[in-house]
Amino acid sequence: MFIKAVNLTKIYRKGSSKIVAVNRVNLEVKNGEFIVIVGPSGSGKTTLLNLIGLNDYPTSGKIFIDGVDATMLSKRERRKIRLLRIGFIFQTFNLFPTLNALENVELPLALAGKSQMEQRERAIKLLKSVGLADRIFHRPRELSMGEMQRVAIARAMANNPEVLIADEPTGELDSETSREVVGLLSEINRKQKATVIVATHDERIVRVASSVYRIVDGKLSLE
Amino acid sequence: MRLASMSLKNLNRRRLRAFLCILGVALAACSIVTVGASTSRYIRVMVEMNTFFNGDLIVVAKDVVVIQGFPIGGVIPQTVVNKVAEIEGVEKAVPMLFNFNFKPGKVSTVLPVNVSIGLPLDEWHMIIGSSTFKSGNLPKNDSINQVVVGSSIADQYGITAGSKLSLRGCLLVVSGVFNSPSAVLERSIIMSLKLAQEVYNYPMQINMVIVEPEAGISQRVVKNEIESKIYGVMALTDDERNDLTRPFINTLENWNLTMQGTLLVLSVVLIAVVGMLNVSERRRDFATLDAIGAPSSYIFSIVIIENLLIGVFGGILGILLGCLTTVFLASFYTTIPVNLFLLDVFGLVPPFYMLEIFFMIVGACCVGGIIPALNATRVRIAETLKSEY
Numbered sequence: 001m002f003i004k005a006v007n008l009t010k011i012y013r014k015g016s017s018k019i020v021a022v023n024r025v026n027l028e029v030k031n032g033e034f035i036v037i038v039g040p041s042g043s044g045k046t047t048l049l050n051l052i053g054l055n056d057y058p059t060s061g062k063i064f065i066d067g068v069d070a071t072m073l074s075k076r077e078r079r080k081i082r083l084l085r086i087g088f089i090f091q092t093f094n095l096f097p098t099l100n101a102l103e104n105v106e107l108p109l110a111l112a113g114k115s116q117m118e119q120r121e122r123a124i125k126l127l128k129s130v131g132l133a134d135r136i137f138h139r140p141r142e143l144s145m146g147e148m149q150r151v152a153i154a155r156a157m158a159n160n161p162e163v164l165i166a167d168e169p170t171g172e173l174d175s176e177t178s179r180e181v182v183g184l185l186s187e188i189n190r191k192q193k194a195t196v197i198v199a200t201h202d203e204r205i206v207r208v209a210s211s212v213y214r215i216v217d218g219k220l221s222l223e
Numbered sequence: 224m225r226l227a228s229m230s231l232k233n234l235n236r237r238r239l240r241a242f243l244c245i246l247g248v249a250l251a252a253c254s255i256v257t258v259g260a261s262t263s264r265y266i267r268v269m270v271e272m273n274t275f276f277n278g279d280l281i282v283v284a285k286d287v288v289v290i291q292g293f294p295i296g297g298v299i300p301q302t303v304v305n306k307v308a309e310i311e312g313v314e315k316a317v318p319m320l321f322n323f324n325f326k327p328g329k330v331s332t333v334l335p336v337n338v339s340i341g342l343p344l345d346e347w348h349m350i351i352g353s354s355t356f357k358s359g360n361l362p363k364n365d366s367i368n369q370v371v372v373g374s375s376i377a378d379q380y381g382i383t384a385g386s387k388l389s390l391r392g393c394l395l396v397v398s399g400v401f402n403s404p405s406a407v408l409e410r411s412i413i414m415s416l417k418l419a420q421e422v423y424n425y426p427m428q429i430n431m432v433i434v435e436p437e438a439g440i441s442q443r444v445v446k447n448e449i450e451s452k453i454y455g456v457m458a459l460t461d462d463e464r465n466d467l468t469r470p471f472i473n474t475l476e477n478w479n480l481t482m483q484g485t486l487l488v489l490s491v492v493l494i495a496v497v498g499m500l501n502v503s504e505r506r507r508d509f510a511t512l513d514a515i516g517a518p519s520s521y522i523f524s525i526v527i528i529e530n531l532l533i534g535v536f537g538g539i540l541g542i543l544l545g546c547l548t549t550v551f552l553a554s555f556y557t558t559i560p561v562n563l564f565l566l567d568v569f570g571l572v573p574p575f576y577m578l579e580i581f582f583m584i585v586g587a588c589c590v591g592g593i594i595p596a597l598n599a600t601r602v603r604i605a606e607t608l609k610s611e612y
Contacts, residue, residue: 046609055514056605076518083516090608094511098232108515110225155515 001066001085001162001195003029003052008061010047010218021047023218024061029197031162034189036209037199037220044218045199046167052197053088053165054078083111087156087194091168093148095140101127101151102136108158126154130184146177153184163195164188170202178202226521230528237501244497245537251486251493252541252584257548259580260572262479264553266472268406275350275405280442280458282307282316282432282449289459289467293321293338298428299456307432310448312440317346318429320419337376339390339412341419347371349433350413351401359384359399368418369398375409378563388412393422410559434458487587494530494591502526502595502602509599510607519600526596527589534588538581545580546572 010022021044029035029052039045050056051063054070063070065081073081082088095104105123114122127136130150140148149169156164166185170178186208189196198205206212212223234241275292283289287297307316320341340350347361351371362369372382377400382388386397390412403409420426436445442460449458459467502509512522549571550564564571 047605050605050609053514055608056603079513079516079518081516082514088514090511090514094507094514094608096229096508096511098229098236107517111515111517111521 001031002064003027003163003195004064005052006062006064008048008051008063009059010044010051010056011059020218022051022058022220025215025218025220027052027213027220029163029195032189032193032195034186034196034208034210035198035213036206036211037197037213037215038201038206038223039199039215043215045215047218048215048220049165049167049197049199053086053163054082055088083108084159085162087159087161087164089149089152089156089164089166089169091171093140093145093152093172095148095151095155097140100137100139101132101143101147101154104140104151105154105158108155112159122158123154126157127151130154131180144177145172146174146180149173149177149181150184153181153188157188157192157194160192161194163197166196166198166200168200169198170200170205179204182208226524226528227532230525230532233501233505233525234529234532240497240501241533244493244533245540247493248490248533248537248584248588249541249544251490252538252580253544253548255483255486255580255583256542256545256572256577257552258482259479260545260549260576261552262475263576264406264571266475269468269472271405271407276433277461278435278442280434280436280446280449280460281464282434282453282456282458283430285455285457287430287457289464292464294430295323296430298425298430299432301427301429303453303456304429304432306453307434307449310445310452312437312445312448313434314437315435317342317349317433317435318416319431319433320416320423320425320429321431322419322423337410337412338407339414339419339422341414341416341423344415347413350411351403351408354401354403354405354408357400357402359397362398362415368393368395370395370412370414370418371399371401372397372413373409373411374400374402375406375559375563376412379559391422391424393418395422483583487583490584490587491591494533494588495594498526498530498592498595499598501529502599505599506602506607509602510604513602514604514608522600523596526599527592530588530592530595531585534585537588538584541584542572542577542581546577 005025005027008022008025009020012019012021025048037045037048047056051058057071070078070081096107099107102123105126106119109119109122124136127133130153132147132150132154135143135147140151143151149172164185169185170181173181182202182204185196185198185205188194200206213220214223269290281292282303283294284297284299288295301318304316304318307313322339342350344362357374357377361371370388376382382397382400384397384399388395388397395414414422416429420428434445434449436442446458446460449456509522546568550561550568553559553564553571554561
């Protein structure tokens with residue numbers, strides 16, 4: 001998947017004041033790249049990832065996905081891309097508390113219309129690949145932070161997306177677990193040739209990246 | 224299946240709230256069933272009373288209160304029967320003594336819904352024509368103290384054919400126990416007119432005459448004749464008897480409908496408020512669902528199915544409670560033991576009515592879930608997830 005952002009701008013308005021979260025960002029992400037975006041809190045990292053991940057609409061500018069202007073796509077088409085072509089990992093994991101690890105991973109597969117058997121096989125395989133073979137029937141509250149993040153990674157990879165977007169994936173984790181998560185993301189990028197875009201403060205992630213960008217006050221620059 | 228399971232788990236996550244919500248819906252369903260079934264029962268009994276003398280006129284004392292086929296009090300001399308019979312256009316005139324409230328000896332005190340009916344033995348078919356005998360038979364002649372008893376009373380007091388019954392100091396012999404589709408007859412003691420006059424101390428008095436007009440003669444013509452020639456009585460046609468009770472029945476039905484409507488609206492409001500609260504608390508879940516590509520219809524369905532489940536559980540619980548309350552109320556107001564009503568619970572609350580209420584409640588819960596469900600689909604991913612950090 002080739003992603004291109006052109007003059008991407010996102011402005012939040014609160015009463016009479018306006019906050020420019022992303023300011024005329026231009027970015028090209030080629031297939032198989034591992035991109036890291038660093039920047040202080042409130043600099044616009046999450047907003048930029050949400051725009052790239054089609055979770056939000058820009059105030060101005062465009063995002064092209066394989067040459068198609070994603071801002072012009074219908075809600076349904078954007079959802080389909082999010083479901084099948086983009087995997088999103090949240091800082092706070094955002095697992096469904098009522099579902100166990102297996103069901104959390106099965107959910108995107110079910111949404112993609114996979115059969116029960118396919119869902120089960122794929123989810124178990126993914127959970128094994130992130131080292132959670134013995135925790136598949138545990139609910140999020142019964143898992144550690146690191147385990148929850150690994151379930152979230154497995155869920156993001158469920159439909160074998162071309163792009164994996166991770167927003168501060170180690171932000172809530174201790175250093176040992178962070179290292180494991182970094183390893184997983186790097187492995188996904190190398191072995192599955194998935195494009196990985198990560199917003200982080202974590203130096204370990206910066207070290208495995210192919211390109212590092214810095215965002216300050218919504219402005220993006222290559223490091 | 225996955226949706227239902229997910230919704231069920233979501234309800235289970237907020238157990239206390241879900242339980243209280245189900246209880247609220249159940250109380251609404253219970254009230255609807257209780258009020259509806261009790262009202263329908265009384266209306267059914269009233270309507271049923273008019274089916275006894277369909278096509279006939281009834282002659283009663285002037286200005287007496289008449290509920291469908293039967294007068295409440297108001298006596299007329301038995302000689303009126305002969306006068307009526309002599310009127311042109313009258314095929315047959317049958318005297319009847321109809322009485323509410325009796326005390327069956329040592330067994331019980333006042334039973335306000337019970338009735339006793341006295342009429343000539345050869346005319347009993349007018350009343351119990353369609354009934355079948357559970358035990359025993361009709362009395363052999365008019366002179367002996369024999370009665371037949373409806374099976375509801377018989378079951379309550381353990382009466383069978385051959386039992387002896389003390390009624391207002393008179394010793395009666397039960398010659399038969401009959402089953403009837405009529406609730407009134409099920410609670411009746413039927414005896415000869417002479418015996419009824421003796422038991423109730425109405426010598427040569429009756430309180431109604433059933434008049435069958437000759438073929439081709441309208442009830443209206445016979446009515447006018449009777450009222451013009453016999454002093455102190457009124458003759459009521461089918462239509463007039465219906466007209467007398469129609470306003471009352473209409474009022475009852477309207478009251479019932481208003482009550483049902485109000486409770487349903489309250490259920491919708493309750494469900495909507497709780498649903499909004501649930502959606503508001505789970506904005507992150509809905510935003511995450513949206514972020515991983517769940518279609519709006521999927522998110523909408525989760526909320527609606529949760530409401531549907533509340534409706535199903537609340538509906539079932541409410542109907543069960545409603546049946547019990549109806550039974551206890553019926554027993555309380557009639558002094559008929561609860562166990563007798565329990566055996567006939569489907570008679571009190573017909574299965575079709577239960578289904579009707581069940582689907583109404585489930586429907587109301589789904590309607591109440593529409594606004595929360597729409598809200599859930601409108602959650603903005605970026606803003607919601609950002610605010611959670």
